[in-house]
Amino acid sequence: MTLALFLAALLWGVGVLAGAPYRTRWMMIGVLYFAILGAVAVMGAANPFGGALGEWLLLGGFAAVITAYRAVLAALRRRATARDTASKETSNEAPFSDAELERYMRHIVLHEIGGSGQRKLKEAKVLVVGAGGLGAPVLQYLAAAGVGTIGVIDDDVVDASNLQRQVIHTDARIGMPKVFSAEIAMRAQNPFVEVKPYNRRLDESCAPLVAEYDLVIDGCDNIDTRYLVNRLCVAANTPLLSAAITQWEGQISTYNRDEKSPCYQCVFPKQPAEGMAPTCAEAGVAAPLPGMLGTMLAMEAVKEITGAGEGLSGRLMIVDALYGENRTMRVKKREDCPICGG
Secondary structure (H helix, E strand, O other), X not given: OHHHHHHHHHHHHHHHHHOOOHHHHXXXXXXXXXXXHHHHHHHHXXXXXXXXXXXXXXXXXXXXXXHXXXXXXXXXXXXXXXXXHHHHHHHHHOOOOHHHHHHOHHHHOOOOOHHHHHHHHHHOEEEEEOOOOOHHHHHHHHHHHOOOEEEEEOOOEOOHHHHHOOOOOOHHHOOOEHHHHHHHHHHHHOOOOEEEEEOOOOOHHHHHHHHOOOEEEEOOOOHHHHHHHHHHHHHXXXXXXXXXXXXXXXXEEEEOOOOOOOOHHHHOOOOOOOOOOOOHHHHOXXXXXXXXXXXXXXXXXXXXXXXXOOOOEOEEEEEEOOOOEEEEEEOOOOOOOOOOOO
16 A cells, blocks of 8 residues: 555645645545555456555545544534624624513614614713703603613702602602612613612712713703803713703703804803792792603704704704794804803
8 A cells, every 4th residue: 555655645745736725635635546446446456556445445434434524523613603603793783682672663663763773872871960850751761762871960859849740750759869769760661771870969070970971961950050061061072962941931952062063151151140040949840841841852862872863953942831832043153152162
């Protein structure tokens, strides 16, 4: 068999020098084997390669077993690799469990949102300032819509007088900090979202906190905090959705969405005179009104995150619930604005 081994080595070396693929070189060896097998069968013991026909057949069978074993291993390896790749692609393309898909299906079938938009909602981080009248419906609908991370900051506690309009709270939670009361309701509504309650008042030290979020929604009930939220959002280059209500009326807009859109102080450059913007406690408020404006804030947040439709950037909407009238006015960025101007 020395001659056969020499010829096999020679063919392999020629294949290497010629740059023949690995499989081609083995095919050359296979052709040589069958040529030798034919010579042995025809010439018998007088063949120049030595060995009987049975020995050569046994050698070929042994080689065939090894080849089949290697082929099976390669096939299993390819299948495992394909399965891992498919798993990763599925994870990337469909990051929802079956329960989440069923929950969000009404969003997913909307052309303007779809699966990609719902994924953006899941990956979004939204901070809501205030867990009162405006914050209550905002938080409920953000959780229901599947916004992945929802922060809520407020230092107040639930009071009996809140329950007329702050629908996220209940009688059993009177005396509880509002952020924790809201957290309970949101987790009960949707266990797939992460809720981050901050039981504190928003102040200048909250700048790093604001910078952690993709979008801020202002649902507070005092003008000083609105100006502060605006300053922090401009500094962090974070879009701001803001609304305000009193008695039967409300207003809502999107601020700081891009370099051309106004910030809150562009539209309201000076604080109103004392007594001109009374709080709900001072002037009263119709129970459904914060629900109307809060739901609109949540709707604008969904649009802002998913890119659906046209937002309220550059437009201020005034809602008159007493007479059932809405009107929208154009607002512009002010170059002399002390917060965002040039």
